[in-house]
Amino acid sequence: METIKHFINTIAAPKILFNIVVLSYLIIFPPFKFFQKIHDALGVRRLWTKKGGMAIFSLMFLAFAFGLTDGNFRLIVLKPDNVPIVALLFLVVFFVWLALHQAQDNDDAIAKGGKPKEWAESREKVLVFPDLVYIEFIALMIVAALLVVWAIGLPAPLEQAANPTVSPNPSKAPWYFLGLQEMLVYFDPWIAGVVFPTVILLGLMCIPYMDKNRKGLGYYTYQDRKTAINIFMFFWLVLWMFLISIGTFLRGPNWNFFGPFEYWDHNKLEALNNINLSELVYMIWLNQGLPSNILWREAPGFLILIVYFGLLPAILAKTIFKDLYARMGVVRYSIFAVLFLMALTLPIKMYLRWLFNIKYIVAIPEFFFNI
Amino acid sequence: MADIKPPVTNTSNTKAAANPAGDMDRRSFIKWSVVGWSAFVAVVAGYGSMVARYLFPNVLFEPVQTFRAGVPEDYEIGVSEQFKEKYGVWIVRDSEKIFALSTVCTHLGCTPNYLPVDQKFKCPCHGSGFYTTGINFEGPAPRPLERFKIYLSDQGEIIVDKTKKFQQEKGEWSDPESLIVV
Ligand code: FES
Numbered sequence: 001m002e003t004i005k006h007f008i009n010t011i012a013a014p015k016i017l018f019n020i021v022v023l024s025y026l027i028i029f030p031p032f033k034f035f036q037k038i039h040d041a042l043g044v045r046r047l048w049t050k051k052g053g054m055a056i057f058s059l060m061f062l063a064f065a066f067g068l069t070d071g072n073f074r075l076i077v078l079k080p081d082n083v084p085i086v087a088l089l090f091l092v093v094f095f096v097w098l099a100l101h102q103a104q105d106n107d108d109a110i111a112k113g114g115k116p117k118e119w120a121e122s123r124e125k126v127l128v129f130p131d132l133v134y135i136e137f138i139a140l141m142i143v144a145a146l147l148v149v150w151a152i153g154l155p156a157p158l159e160q161a162a163n164p165t166v167s168p169n170p171s172k173a174p175w176y177f178l179g180l181q182e183m184l185v186y187f188d189p190w191i192a193g194v195v196f197p198t199v200i201l202l203g204l205m206c207i208p209y210m211d212k213n214r215k216g217l218g219y220y221t222y223q224d225r226k227t228a229i230n231i232f233m234f235f236w237l238v239l240w241m242f243l244i245s246i247g248t249f250l251r252g253p254n255w256n257f258f259g260p261f262e263y264w265d266h267n268k269l270e271a272l273n274n275i276n277l278s279e280l281v282y283m284i285w286l287n288q289g290l291p292s293n294i295l296w297r298e299a300p301g302f303l304i305l306i307v308y309f310g311l312l313p314a315i316l317a318k319t320i321f322k323d324l325y326a327r328m329g330v331v332r333y334s335i336f337a338v339l340f341l342m343a344l345t346l347p348i349k350m351y352l353r354w355l356f357n358i359k360y361i362v363a364i365p366e367f368f369f370n371i
Numbered sequence: 372m373a374d375i376k377p378p379v380t381n382t383s384n385t386k387a388a389a390n391p392a393g394d395m396d397r398r399s400f401i402k403w404s405v406v407g408w409s410a411f412v413a414v415v416a417g418y419g420s421m422v423a424r425y426l427f428p429n430v431l432f433e434p435v436q437t438f439r440a441g442v443p444e445d446y447e448i449g450v451s452e453q454f455k456e457k458y459g460v461w462i463v464r465d466s467e468k469i470f471a472l473s474t475v476c477t478h479l480g481c482t483p484n485y486l487p488v489d490q491k492f493k494c495p496c497h498g499s500g501f502y503t504t505g506i507n508f509e510g511p512a513p514r515p516l517e518r519f520k521i522y523l524s525d526q527g528e529i530i531v532d533k534t535k536k537f538q539q540e541k542g543e544w545s546d547p548e549s550l551i552v553v
Contacts, residue, residue: 165456165474167481169495185497188513189479254484255498255510269489272500272509365514365540 005070009259012250015354018242022347025238029230032320048100056097060090070261076249080154085175085248092241096233102220116219169253169266178247179240185255186349188360188370196342203339210328210336227324235343274353276363277301294364301362305371313337434458440529443469443553450485450503460519460531461485461492463503468550471519471531472505478512492516505539515539518549 011017028044030036039045046052064086067073077086106116126132159168173181183192215224222229250257252264275284281300282290291297313334317325325333352358360370395403438458446464454460459482461472474482481496491508492501499510506515520535529551537543544550 163456165459165482167483167495169484171481171496181497184479185511187511193479254486254493254495267486267488274509359511360513363513368513370513 005261009262012257012259014246014250014257014350017246018347018350021238021242025234029233031227031230031234045104048097048104050101053097053101056093057090060093067260072263073260076260076264080157081172081175082248083154085245088175088241089245092237096237099220100222103222106219106221107223110221110223116221118219122218170251170255172247172251175244175248179243182243182247182251183346186346186353188368190368191371199339199342203343206335206339210332212327231340239343239346272357274357274359276360277304277358278363280356280358294366298362298364301360301371304361309338309341312341436533438531439524440471440531442527443523443529443551450487452485454531455482455485458531458533460533462529462531463505464553465504468552469521469529470550471521473517473519473533473536475517476512477507477514477516478510518544520548521551522548523551 011020026032026035027038027042028047030039047056064077067077076082102117106118109116172178180192180197183196186192187196211228213225213228215221249260252258252262253266253268256268256270258264258268277300278290278297282288282297295302316337317333321333321337324336328336349358349361352361362369362371364370434457438454440454440460440462443464446462446469448464448466451462451464454462455474459474461474463470463472476483476494476496476499478494478497478499481494483492483494483499483501485491486493490503492503492505494500494510494512497511499507499512501507501512501516504515505518507513515538518537518539520532520537522530522532524530535548537546537549
């Protein structure tokens with residue numbers, strides 16, 4: 001028992017867990033041919049059958065029940081604030097499964113020359129009133145009842161009066177912002193708090209203009225919209241849902257990482273010594289002092305940024321995004337590539353921090369400019 | 372030109388009276404519009420002024436920016452949290468000087484906690500860590516904690532003046548106003 005818990009605590013360390021999550025993502029939603037082969041070899045498609053769904057859910061419930069036998073786990077998971085996130089974990093998995101289950105049925109039917117299940121249905125007309133309005137009304141009643149019961153059963157905590165000189169430890173944002181808070185661990189507040197949220201919103205608005213694929217309208221499908229779904233799943237599951245769960249369950253006092261069965265010790269010591277890229281280049285590699293000229297000091301970082309945002313899109317267009325480039329055209333592709341690369345900076349910066357202790361690639365605290 | 376000539380004024384009343392559908396004539400329409408719009412503007416202006424008034428509080432709570440912090444002999448080597456709650460300042464003494472550190476994290480403004488065991492300040496929001504000197508060494512904080520102006524009064528008392536701050540990245544920490552030599 002203890003060894004299992006210890007093992008789980010060990011692999012819950014971000015460096016390991018993140019790799020596991022990314023790898024499973026690559027196999028389940030394979031963006032590249034190589035992973036597609038593994039995907040086929042492992043028969044991942046069986047996950048989306050009814051049996052597969054049962055298996056996923058039994059596993060999740062079993063793991064959860066096992067966890068509940070542990071005091072530390074119970075303490076975090078059953079905290080009234082965290083109950084919705086536990087529900088969210090199950091709901092996310094359920095709806096992903098449901099969508100892909102229906103998509104797979106349709107894809108199989110289409111492959112046999114048939115029509116998707118929704119085909120006949122979508123031809124038929126229904127009235128907003130009463131058909132839709134009734135359903136909405138019933139949903140409204142159920143949700144309202146649920147919220148009342150919930151609010152009575154798990155009352156919101158009353159805490160002491162706000163005091164600017166006391167920050168609760170750990171200080172957590174509301175759950176839907178925990179992804180952003182996790183981003184703030186790796187970025188300057190300007191970038192993670194202002195630039196990225198704006199870009200995320202703009203990027204979401206861009207989707208209808210980027211994605212010209214007319215297939216998949218009105219029916220569930222995976223095969224017809226593979227690229228779109230794969231890309232979306234990465235950002236939504238790995239960079240949003242996963243970060244929210246980490247922020248909720250694995251971040252403890254002083255924003256340290258704690259395994260699910262670990263006691264939240266306020267004095268846990270994690271010695272980190274983060275440095276900026278400029279310090280790494282000049283002081284450690286070249287073994288000299290930092291240049292006093294800011295631009296010269298940050299030249300390595302700027303160089304990396306120029307290559308990353310200037311050259312990389314072109315290189316990608318010639319290699320792995322070749323088809324995409326041909327389909328999208330220059331303008332669409334460039335916008336897509338920049339958005340895509342920007343989003344990728346998050347995992348990149350996570351790895352830089354974990355592997356090389358690098359804090360900022362370009363660090364000009366003199367002008368609040370840190371990337 | 373004749374078509375757009377204004378109607379003869381004194382006919383309007385009789386016209387309105389004669390109008391079976393109760394339509395308004397031009398004159399009363401204008402009259403009622405003026406009444407209606409004035410009322411509307413008055414209400415909006417009234418509420419607007421109340422909102423504007425609301426923006427200026429009756430009592431402005433502004434903590435004093437300058438405070439007395441005892442005499443240098445009160446401080447042992449290390450961090451004093453005495454003034455954290457009230458003024459947002461840590462008084463730090465090392466082997467050669469005393470200085471006043473701001474308790475505002477330079478990342479996003481949370482208040483870090485002092486961990487005496489590890490000899491560091493650790494922010495609960497995103498995990499930035501600072502040495503007792505204020506230098507940032509872990510987590511996302513891009514620059515060291517700020518120091519405040521500190522000096523000895525004529526009576527030999529330590530005075531901390533929060534209106535003036537000293538930032539390490541601007542090379543201001545060597546400024547004699549930012550520390551008391553002991
Ligand atoms: S506010 Fe202190 S680490 Fe972000």
